[in-house]
Amino acid sequence: MSKYYLNYLDELESEAIYILREVWAQFENPVILFSGGKDSILVTHLAKKAFYPSKIPFALMHVDTGHNFPETIQFRNDLVKKLDVKLIVGSVQKSIDQGRVAEERGKNATRNSLQITTLLDAIEENKIDCAIGGGRRDEEKARAKERFFSHRDDFGQWDPKNQRPELWNILNGKHFEGEHFRAFPISNWTEMDVWNYIKRENISIPSLYFAHEREVVFRSNSWIPVSDYLNLEESEQIEKKKIRFRTLGDITITGGIESQADNLDKIVQEVSAMRKTERGDRSDDKRSETAMEDRKKQGYF
Amino acid sequence: MEINNNQLLRFTTAGSVDDGKSTLIGRLLYDSKSIFEDQLDSVSKTSAKKGHNGVDLALFTDGLKDEREQGITIDVAYRYFTTPKRKFIIADTPGHIQYTRNMVTGASTANAAVILIDARHGVIEQTKRHSFIASLLNIPHLIVCINKMDLVDYSEEIYNSIITQFEEFSSKLITKDVCFIPISALLGDNVVNYSKNMDWYHEGTLLSVLENLHISSDINKIDARFPVQTVLRPQSEEYRDYRGYAGRIASGIYRVGDEVAVLPSGFQSKIKSINTGEHEIQEAYAPMSVSITLEDDIDVSRGNMIVRKNNQPEMEQEFDVMLCWLANEAAKSRAKYTIVHTSHEERAIIKDVVYKMDINTFERDSEDSNLSMNDIARVKIRTTRRMMLDAYRDNRNTGSIILIDESTNETVAAGMVV
Numbered sequence: 003m004s005k006y007y008l009n010y011l012d013e014l015e016s017e018a019i020y021i022l023r024e025v026w027a028q029f030e031n032p033v034i035l036f037s038g039g040k041d042s043i044l045v046t047h048l049a050k051k052a053f054y055p056s057k058i059p060f061a062l063m064h065v066d067t068g069h070n071f072p073e074t075i076q077f078r079n080d081l082v083k084k085l086d087v088k089l090i091v092g093s094v095q096k097s098i099d100q101g102r103v104a105e106e107r108g109k110n111a112t113r114n115s116l117q118i119t120t121l122l123d124a125i126e127e128n129k130i131d132c133a134i135g136g137g138r139r140d141e142e143k144a145r146a147k148e149r150f151f152s153h154r155d156d157f158g159q160w161d162p163k164n165q166r167p168e169l170w171n172i173l174n175g176k177h178f179e180g181e182h183f184r185a186f187p188i189s190n191w192t193e194m195d196v197w198n199y200i201k202r203e204n205i206s207i208p209s210l211y212f213a214h215e216r217e218v219v220f221r222s223n224s225w226i227p228v229s230d231y232l233n234l235e236e237s238e239q240i241e242k243k244k245i246r247f248r249t250l251g252d253i254t255i256t257g258g259i260e261s262q263a264d265n266l267d268k269i270v271q272e273v274s275a276m277r278k279t280e281r282g283d284r285s286d287d288k289r290s291e292t293a294m295e296d297r298k299k300q301g302y303f
Numbered sequence: 304m305e306i307n308n309n310q311l312l313r314f315t316t317a318g319s320v321d322d323g324k325s326t327l328i329g330r331l332l333y334d335s336k337s338i339f340e341d342q343l344d345s346v347s348k349t350s351a352k353k354g355h356n357g358v359d360l361a362l363f364t365d366g367l368k369d370e371r372e373q374g375i376t377i378d379v380a381y382r383y384f385t386t387p388k389r390k391f392i393i394a395d396t397p398g399h400i401q402y403t404r405n406m407v408t409g410a411s412t413a414n415a416a417v418i419l420i421d422a423r424h425g426v427i428e429q430t431k432r433h434s435f436i437a438s439l440l441n442i443p444h445l446i447v448c449i450n451k452m453d454l455v456d457y458s459e460e461i462y463n464s465i466i467t468q469f470e471e472f473s474s475k476l477i478t479k480d481v482c483f484i485p486i487s488a489l490l491g492d493n494v495v496n497y498s499k500n501m502d503w504y505h506e507g508t509l510l511s512v513l514e515n516l517h518i519s520s521d522i523n524k525i526d527a528r529f530p531v532q533t534v535l536r537p538q539s540e541e542y543r544d545y546r547g548y549a550g551r552i553a554s555g556i557y558r559v560g561d562e563v564a565v566l567p568s569g570f571q572s573k574i575k576s577i578n579t580g581e582h583e584i585q586e587a588y589a590p591m592s593v594s595i596t597l598e599d600d601i602d603v604s605r606g607n608m609i610v611r612k613n614n615q616p617e618m619e620q621e622f623d624v625m626l627c628w629l630a631n632e633a634a635k636s637r638a639k640y641t642i643v644h645t646s647h648e649e650r651a652i653i654k655d656v657v658y659k660m661d662i663n664t665f666e667r668d669s670e671d672s673n674l675s676m677n678d679i680a681r682v683k684i685r686t687t688r689r690m691m692l693d694a695y696r697d698n699r700n701t702g703s704i705i706l707i708d709e710s711t712n713e714t715v716a717a718g719m720v721v
């Protein structure tokens with residue numbers, strides 16, 4: 003191969019860094035939406051590179067459903083300390099207590115869509131004009147349609163039928179007061195790219211991503227971890243399985259997979275042989291065909 | 304999968320509404336085994352619900368509710384797949400004229416365009432429009448797929464006559480690397496697998512053409528251009544005097560020790576260091592994101608450009624661009640727009656419409672000076688201060704501009720410096 007040709011991981015890295023720097027240059031008060039999952043950890047890692055030797059100039063913002071894997075919170079706190087950045091927490095529990103939203107009922111109740119209100123409230127309260135997300139276009143069919151710089155009106159809504167053209171690498175982040183943007187620096191990364199890069203850069207991630215003996219129940223075709231927030235059905239049984247998680251979300255809806263992959267090499271290998279998408283195990287997307295699009299229009303991540 | 308070849312090819316689809324672009328991408332993904340089980344499941348279910356017999360391949364990219372309801376593509380969908388030869392980023396764009404701006408969005412970063420033509424209809428106005436736009440965007444490779452061959456009995460004559468039609472107008476295009484493939488996106492002929500129905504066709508399948516395009520010369524390695532995005536000024540003691548100019552190299556190669564000029568001021572200095580993250584490197588090239596420090600303390604800020612001392616872009620306040628008007632509202636004469644070129648922003652007016660292109664005849668109309676949606680015209684732009692420009696044909700990154708309407712903040716036009 004010719005000498006001055008960037009390999010694809012380097013090209014994706016370079017694109018993401020470019021976008022992060024544009025966010026910094028074009029907005030007054032941007033934050034990184036940090037869920038504790040691998041994609042937001044990756045974005046944070048890329049931000050560190052983009053601004054080195056300065057520290058990351060963004061606060062991390064966590065929309066906390068209150069239904070967390072305890073380890074995720076520990077990981078988040080450690081990272082915030084190490085990077086010396088500000089942490090903003092938007093609490094779904096607080097939104098419930100304040101009567102902004104009502105808890106869902108029934109067996110499949112989750113706080114997933116309640117996050118929208120908390121997120122938008124936190125954006126407004128903290129006067130955030132750009133929220134950087136770890137969304138990737140390969141995750142889901144509505145996400146496949148998203149621009150790098152994605153405009154939100156003053157109700158925080160996305161209008162997928164009327165997106166701004168985004169030409170070449172010129173990003174237009176201009177907006178009126180009250181509106182904001184979402185920026186997606188790793189839009190073009192696939193799950194495989196993310197893992198290859200995590201391995202290459204040796205980025206530390208929560209051990210939930212590695213296979214481990216865990217207590218789980220089988221529900222809607224995947225292994226849901228046992229937690230205080232899980233309402234067990236009569237017919238459901240707690241089992242011990244060697245499980246790892248492909249994505250980390252709300253603990254009540256994040257399904258794990260049976261796996262032997264307990265290190266990054268094995269994960270890369272496993273992912274490359276995978277026949278299901280990573281969100282295939284998330285019940286929040288399974289609710290309806292357009293579940294993601296509907297939530298995104300309202301202001302979801 | 305072990306990827307031996309680490310090259311990335313970005314390509315876009317183009318062509319009129321219903322010519323089969325999304326179906327083709329679905330077929331390409333399906334036959335190259337890039338579809339996951341749960342995606343196939345959900346698409347099969349939706350297809351059945353819609354009364355489709357079999358799988359509606361277009362649903363792999365048409366992901367929005369309205370797209371599925373109407374059976375058309377509205378906005379670009381990005382899809383990814385890998386073969387042992389290459390990695391691909393696909394932009395599947397809409398054919399409908401109303402959504403041309405989304406087609407331009409998808410095509411603006413592509414290295415190749417796959418243009419579809421319905422074998423029953425041949426070359427129509429929208430084929431020409433999209434081909435013209437693809438060529439104007441200087442996409443180096445055009446792959447013309449004559450689709451729905453199954454509906455014309457896989458006729459070689461029809462295939463050849465459409466090639467003739469296409470060549471009649473494509474001789475006027477800038478892009479010279481054009482090839483043709485007869486396919487059926489629906490049934491899979493010549494997409495990933497060779498067709499058993501067209502033994503008269505002996506060249507490559509679409510996938511093999513995509514895998515073998517020569518793309519290493521698509522980036523300009525000669526003219527060094529580094530638009531500064533932001534200045535890094537760490538607060539820590541250790542880096543008190545550090546000033547790193549952060550940006551993505553638009554073209555060319557930079558080495559430590561290079562004599563450079565900072566534009567527009569023209570001040571000169573030498574490159575002291577180049578960094579990617581914490582790694583110090585000796586040499587960097589497009590499209591790397593780096594930070595550069597200079598030997599001398601000179602004033603450099605966002606919107607400036609660091610270039611090689613002996614190879615500089617034109618500095619102009621008045622210049623011609625080929626403009627695609629993207630907004631629903633027509634251009635307002637003598638109105639002020641924000642012009643964005645790399646990281647540099649100024650205010651601009653469209654001083655004059657030199658001519659408008661007639662997409663059907665490729666004739667130039669110098670009488671009509673109205674610019675409305677989807678018009679393509681050569682215009683004269685005047686800016687408040689000098690811009691640092693290259694011709695678009697030499698440099699996609701430093702030869703492209705957008706116009707933003709200050710009253711709506713919308714991107715209303717895309718321009719290519721002539």
Ligand SMILES: Nc1nc2c(ncn2[C@@H]2O[C@H](COP(=O)(O)OP(=O)(O)OP(=O)(O)O)[C@@H](O)[C@H]2O)c(=O)[nH]1
Binds near residue numbers: 318324361396399489
């Ligand atoms: N018989 C036949 N039908 C095809 C073929 N390719 C596509 N079609 C059909 O043509 C129709 C339009 O296909 P799409 O893939 O949605 O067309 P498109 O070019 O993506 O349309 P837009 O995105 O809206 O511009 C669908 O009903 C397809 O099933 C083909 O090779 N043969």
Ligand SMILES: [Mg+2]
Binds near residue numbers: 324325365376395398
């Ligand atoms: Mg389509």
